[in-house]
Amino acid sequence: MTGVLTLSAADIHPDREAALGYQGIAPGTAVPQHIDDLYDTALELLLHTVEPMAVVSEISREEFAAVYEGAGRNDPVTPVGDIFPHADYLALFAVTLGEHVSEAIGRCFTSNEFATGSMLDAAASVAADTAADAIERRVAAVLQADGRATPDTGVLRYSPGYCGWHVSGQRKLFDYLRPERIGLQLGASYLMQPLKSVSGVVIAAPKKVHGFAPSYEFCRRCETRSCRERIRALLAR
Numbered sequence: 001m002t003g004v005l006t007l008s009a010a011d012i013h014p015d016r017e018a019a020l021g022y023q024g025i026a027p028g029t030a031v032p033q034h035i036d037d038l039y040d041t042a043l044e045l046l047l048h049t050v051e052p053m054a055v056v057s058e059i060s061r062e063e064f065a066a067v068y069e070g071a072g073r074n075d076p077v078t079p080v081g082d083i084f085p086h087a088d089y090l091a092l093f094a095v096t097l098g099e100h101v102s103e104a105i106g107r108c109f110t111s112n113e114f115a116t117g118s119m120l121d122a123a124a125s126v127a128a129d130t131a132a133d134a135i136e137r138r139v140a141a142v143l144q145a146d147g148r149a150t151p152d153t154g155v156l157r158y159s160p161g162y163c164g165w166h167v168s169g170q171r172k173l174f175d176y177l178r179p180e181r182i183g184l185q186l187g188a189s190y191l192m193q194p195l196k197s198v199s200g201v202v203i204a205a206p207k208k209v210h211g212f213a214p215s216y217e218f219c220r221r222c223e224t225r226s227c228r229e230r231i232r233a234l235l236a237r
């Protein structure tokens with residue numbers, strides 16, 4: 001699976017509770033009407049400004065080893081480093097919501113609409129992750145359709161900047177994937193422009209290989225433990 005992909009509004013539609021979670025509101029919390037209204041305004045702005053695009057490129061284990069090595073700044077032992085040698089299939093990806101969303105967020109702040117800007121920023125962050133999830137599902141669907149994935153295959157995405165894969169790894173990922181094709185640039189500090197973008201690798205491997213324990217050295221400093229829910233969901237499929 002290689003090429004430029006377009007995404008639908010459904011592919012990026014953010015989960016409301018996740019977006020409110022970015023604002024410090026716990027899931028299931030009843031919120032006042034003005035917060036609901038604020039979220040509705042932010043969602044409308046998001047859906048009017050979003051221009052989601054993605055690029056995906058299959059990559060061999062050997063080629064990915066060189067991409068993953070990056071600038072040599074990864075932690076010595078990481079989930080991706082442990083998992084990718086067992087991969088049946090790998091694909092680099094980058095997905096962006098486009099520049100207009102970031103411009104809309106900026107306009108909110110320059111016009112002193114801080115609450116709207118902050119809610120839009122949160123909704124857009126969740127939407128970018130949702131778009132990356134859609135890419136993960138598309139890769140899985142292609143592999144299932146052509147018989148390269150079985151019920152025992154787990155397809156999960158991982159990104160530089162997380163879980164021991166140093167953010168400087170973005171440079172080699174960009175060199176291979178060339179997401180400039182969809183308007184994505186890499187800044188000096190490895191931040192992507194447009195900001196609401198996600199890049200990484202989708203790894204198809206036996207499910208049990210993805211089922212790692214959070215016992216890496218850096219896990220002691222992890223506040224989200226976000227891998228646990230992803231792994232639970234994968235093993236339950």
Ligand code: SF4
Nearest residue numbers: 163214219222226227
């Ligand atoms: S516990 Fe945190 S740092 Fe460790 S693998 Fe999971 S998400 Fe990554």
